[in-house]
Amino acid sequence: MKQLTAVIGHIGSVVLLLIRTLGFVPTLPRQFRRFIEQCFLIGYTSLPIVTILTFFIGSVLALQSGYSMENFGGKQFIGTLVGLSLARELGPVMVAILIAGRVGSAITAELASMKVYQEIDALITMNIPPERMLVLPRLAAVLVMMPILTLIGIICGWCGGALICQYTHFISIDSETYFAALKRYMDWKDITDGLLKAEVFGFAIVLVCCHIGLNTRGGPREIGASVTKAVVTSLILILVLDYFVTKALL
Amino acid sequence: MSTPSKSPAEGKTFGITVSHLTKKFGRTTVLQDISFEITPGETFVIMGPSGSGKSVLLKHIAGLETATSGEVRIDRFDAADPNTRNKIRLALVFQAGALFNSLSVYDNLALYLREHRLYNEAGIRERVMRALTILSLEKAYKKFPAELSGGMKKRVAIARALVMEPQLFLYDEPTSELDPVMSATICEIIGTLREQTAVTSIVVTHDRTLALSVADRIALIMDGRIHAIGTPAEFTNPTDPVIANFLNPVIDLKNPRFKQLENHHEQ
Numbered sequence: 001m002k003q004l005t006a007v008i009g010h011i012g013s014v015v016l017l018l019i020r021t022l023g024f025v026p027t028l029p030r031q032f033r034r035f036i037e038q039c040f041l042i043g044y045t046s047l048p049i050v051t052i053l054t055f056f057i058g059s060v061l062a063l064q065s066g067y068s069m070e071n072f073g074g075k076q077f078i079g080t081l082v083g084l085s086l087a088r089e090l091g092p093v094m095v096a097i098l099i100a101g102r103v104g105s106a107i108t109a110e111l112a113s114m115k116v117y118q119e120i121d122a123l124i125t126m127n128i129p130p131e132r133m134l135v136l137p138r139l140a141a142v143l144v145m146m147p148i149l150t151l152i153g154i155i156c157g158w159c160g161g162a163l164i165c166q167y168t169h170f171i172s173i174d175s176e177t178y179f180a181a182l183k184r185y186m187d188w189k190d191i192t193d194g195l196l197k198a199e200v201f202g203f204a205i206v207l208v209c210c211h212i213g214l215n216t217r218g219g220p221r222e223i224g225a226s227v228t229k230a231v232v233t234s235l236i237l238i239l240v241l242d243y244f245v246t247k248a249l250l
Numbered sequence: 251m252s253t254p255s256k257s258p259a260e261g262k263t264f265g266i267t268v269s270h271l272t273k274k275f276g277r278t279t280v281l282q283d284i285s286f287e288i289t290p291g292e293t294f295v296i297m298g299p300s301g302s303g304k305s306v307l308l309k310h311i312a313g314l315e316t317a318t319s320g321e322v323r324i325d326r327f328d329a330a331d332p333n334t335r336n337k338i339r340l341a342l343v344f345q346a347g348a349l350f351n352s353l354s355v356y357d358n359l360a361l362y363l364r365e366h367r368l369y370n371e372a373g374i375r376e377r378v379m380r381a382l383t384i385l386s387l388e389k390a391y392k393k394f395p396a397e398l399s400g401g402m403k404k405r406v407a408i409a410r411a412l413v414m415e416p417q418l419f420l421y422d423e424p425t426s427e428l429d430p431v432m433s434a435t436i437c438e439i440i441g442t443l444r445e446q447t448a449v450t451s452i453v454v455t456h457d458r459t460l461a462l463s464v465a466d467r468i469a470l471i472m473d474g475r476i477h478a479i480g481t482p483a484e485f486t487n488p489t490d491p492v493i494a495n496f497l498n499p500v501i502d503l504k505n506p507r508f509k510q511l512e513n514h515h516e517q
Binding site: 128 | 312314336339340342346349350351361365366
């Protein structure tokens, strides 16, 4: 019962942080420099790892499906399978997991250390709301960067699948056939649904990580504990939200 | 959201009323039924041994902590209400400086003025450099907090507070980690601010010299309670043995508790 109350309390506290942050949206143009900095940190610095990860996810997916489908002559559908899986599910989820581990942890560590070393208290006494200066630019940046990263990730995954299909001897499907199958059964909605999912995941990750960072109490040891808590919470949240968003979009 | 007025309140400053303030962290009572009043323009020094609750009391006045019971009022405003900071410009010099590590010294000082759009860049530069010059930091303006010594961080924190042109000045151990010369400079700065701006100031300190030289009144906190409030003259020659022992502790190397150390050393 006590734990349930604590969970409800945390959810309420996250919602309050969101409401307070949304109240500062009109000041976003003044935060343009911070917004660009965050876009760089969230988007540009995550790009190499997103491309590598999704390229190999697409490759493995093509390899596994080629191996399984060979037995009942369904190889011509590998492009469709890889295309749909990456666009609707694996692309947004894997990019979100990566952002949780890479960006979410960094956000929590930075805000938690600002809290522990009283920088947040200094902002409050200077009448500079941390929500305006620290949370808003990060939320805005993740909303912009998440669909871009996911789209790039999906395309990289498709390319990885195409490459494997062409050069693996037991699959041997050329790129033209692979992409023709991918196009035949795919709709723009499949991609926009995936991007929408990524948007929801990214927003939730940054909001939760900011909340945990800003509510850190204690010393340096608690900074580490907050980072762990933020990453674990984000991962659980991604999977839980994935179910509900998928159900809503179907 | 409104922003505090541009000039230092045109000489306006505020009184503070602390009424029956009690603060508990879990089962530990840190402050117990604290009550006192500070008149506008007064420099009030809070002294007390480590762990007596001085900094927690200061945080309540700054609105960074919520009382378990009782209240703190700045003029007629509740210090715990975030809207109070829209009406009163207060500056708190934190014990460890609390500088923004990702910003240079210059940007640390300019942050408040930029965020509240108080001056253009030329005006901000003028005010920042003036504050840095007062604290002998003009050559360090490009440095980052990680490149500064503890004492320099403290001076930057004071300079950052000066730039804000506050209506209420709060200092948490302003002379800790400073050498005697710099401590004397800080004493002079606090004293000068008192003379020139008549801004209400609260200084939390262990430093006897600082307390006796800048205070209009001094409060001694022991175990979360106010033990005594008096003028520097009353604290200079105290009749109360607790005050006397706190301000002029007798160093007794033959104290029985040091016997244990001797035995330990012999072993």
